[in-house]
Amino acid sequence: AASPAPDALQPLLATINERLSFADQVALTKWDSGKPIQDTAREAQVIANARKQAAQQKLDPEQAADLIAAQIEANKLVQYGLLAIWQAAHKAPDVPRPDLNQIRPKLDALQARLLQQYADFTPYRVDPECPNWLAEQRASLIKDALHGQALIRATGELCVTDQ
């Protein structure tokens, strides 16, 4: 029988999903401000932080950077999708939203936990069952098509299928 998913996977996916869920709030602030979704300077800062944090853990800085880069791409995927829907509707949801400068510290705060959980999962990335575990556990987290695609993007490099 196939081996069950390691305990390290579920918390990692929960944190990846938690980070992704901030994209909705970020998109609302960008709708309001008209600021571009892409902020290259901020991305560089987030990735530089990841490299520094990795060095403090037993994690390769390049792998930490790659993981966070995938999270950023997934985050933008949600934002572009939502902005396109709101543009077509000429309106965005009328819900309270924090400022972008209140959301970014929350993304920063989550990152140490994300990298720790990634470090804990790292030995299982090469397991031939990894893609099956991922498919199975991702399914329970998907709330709609857009967020589902983004979660697929966010976890797209989690399993190493050849080397």
Ligand SMILES: C=C(O[C@@H]1C=C(C(=O)O)C=C[C@H]1O)C(=O)O
């Ligand atoms: C989330 C934001 O939007 C984009 C995504 C980022 C991220 O996921 O960390 C960083 C910068 C932006 O390119 C943001 O501007 O903070």
